[in-house]
Amino acid sequence: MKASRGGEAYARIYSVVRRVPRGRVVTYGAVARLAGVPRGARQVGYALHALAEADRDVPWQRVINAKGEVSPRGEADWASLQRSMLIAEGVVFDQKGRVDLTIYGWSDALVNEV
DNA sequence: TCCCTGACTGGTT
DNA sequence: AAACCAGCCAGGG
Secondary structure, X not given: OOOOOOOHHHHHHHHHHHOOOOOOEEEHHHHHXXXXXXXXXXXXXXXXXXXXXXXXXXXXXXXXOOOOOOOOOOOHHHHHHHHHHHHHOOOOEOOOOOEOHHHHEOOHHHOOOO
């Protein structure tokens, strides 16, 4: 079920995602590390999947996989929506639908940036 | 408590 | 560069 409030790890994950600046993207692995779950990349994805309407302040669209591409779930439409939302923020996708993480990637080294 | 599942990752092939 | 494979963690049945 949606344990959006059951797990403490989830709360930390959401808190990290909320800190990602507009127009930037972050990988699941980076969020996991910043949330204190070094190998919990999959957990991050699971946590975001459990997001409910009440958590709409969490910019989940800024979380992508290490390849720099939006992770495909069952419904491909959802992924395209995420892509649109990011483009609206100024994130650029290349012809293969991937984001250049060296430019838009946000990591702990950039936490001080606003 | 055991077993399966998954918005992932990194190393190989 | 793309497809595979094997670890990893926490939630839910």
